[in-house]
Amino acid sequence: MVRMSLEDLYKEVILDHYRAPRNKGRLDPHDVVLERNNPLCGDEIELFLRFDGDTVEGIAFEGKGCSISQASASMMTEKIQGLSAKESGALAESIKAMMAGEEEGDPDALGDLVALKGVVKYPVRIKCALLGWNTLLEGLEEGGKPRG
């Protein structure tokens, strides 16, 4: 039982993204770069965004921290690339709502991101999972992109 819930949290996907993060590294040139951390535990994310009109054409991150924070950021970059700013913002908001337990999360729309749902059971880790997403929302704003 206990094992199961942990397995949820550290689902293969999360460990996979932690071990082999996607889009990790600087993105040059970029339109926006933003560094945010989780002051309580020291997780760090530096997020790079490049826009083509209204589309997030490039996204990459640097960072260090626990598996949840880094895997979440990695999954986020995979998912966001090619979406419009509006869609990106909406997705970030719905991930936040899912973590707050306000939304169930649509498995079809979320794909791999569904793995993050396991974190809901560990309230202290939710802010690790949301570090990348909150940084993205700020980044969209800084890039002058309207929010969904």
Add this chain to the structure above:
Amino acid sequence: MSLNADVIRKDFPIFETLAHGKRLVYLDSASTSQKPQQVINRMVRFYETENANVHRSLYELAEKAEAAYEGARSACAGFIRARSDRSIVFTRGTTESVNLVRFSWGRSHVNAGDEILITEMEHHSNLVPWQLLAQETGATLRYLPITDDGELRMDLLGDYVTDKTKIVAVTLMSNVLGTINPVRDLADAVHAVGGRIVVDAAQAAPHMPVDVGELDTDFLAFSSHKMCGPTGAGVLYGREDLLEEMPPFHGGGEMIREVYDDYSTWNEIPHKFEAGTPNIAQAVGMGAAVEYLTDLTMEAVREHEKDIAAYAIDRLQAAGATVYGPADIQGRGAAVSFNLGAVHPHDMATIIDQEGVCIRAGHHCAQPLMRRLGVPATARASFYLYNTPEDVDALIDSLEVAKGWFA
């Protein structure tokens, strides 16, 4: 005189509870300790039979409350070998004690151009108040560096304690590295230039004998909740002559002698610094905690923790962990910070919690120290009088589980 932790555990009802269905392995006493039945009962007895406000009323019940509260003060004075109860100010804890010195002594003695010296290993509660005082007064805040082994660079003291140094604020025992600092040498150095020393004993007081005379400290702060007592109580020890000449901290009831429309006069020390109704039951509980520890003797507590910390460090290193802080057990306490390769401390804490093991992960309220160590976070296992070698074994076993996840 040695402790039998297996017997001591029976005093702590929390160990009858389970964690995720397993034996509770509590390794976070540096954060807050568990409480023995004796302390819990003492507070219950106070509320059941002695409860009244202190210093105000003239009936017998109030005298009982007063006796309990002032008795706790005497117990705390004895615990740190203070010569007089008048040196013992009850506060909410270490943080409030340090801030009391900042506001009351600091603001009336520190000026632009002066220096405040702290160290690279301070807890935020013995750092941020001094940073604020420096900003308020235009004084300079300096940090005495540490070695890679987590010891103070005492060889640099001559450069860091100058004629401008008004305050040295230092921890007696680090909550991250476990280091026990040569506070007496710092006291001598700052006294030689006419400054004062403030000692953070939040970690030392629960774990080793503390003698304010031997340390020759001007101020010393500690918290009840880390030494078997309740939250909401703590002590600021201050030298009587310094407390006498210091302006009050908070204004309000109890701290005054006479109040006129445009001015007031102050009560005697320590009451001058205890405005309003204090945390009476908590102070009484703190007194009971001091008695509990005194019965066991702090020498025995320290010896027990040396054994358990040495065993833990050995086993952690054998398990491949990097352990921070001094290698020599004589120079350190039982807060053991470490990192374990690929397993991030947060992941570790979540995983081993499932095995019933409670540790702390993060920056331990010492961000400048984490930067100095070059790590974003560490895991910390901290041991106390109720921890046994079995607890260390459970920690190591649980770490193997965590390693398995990331293998």
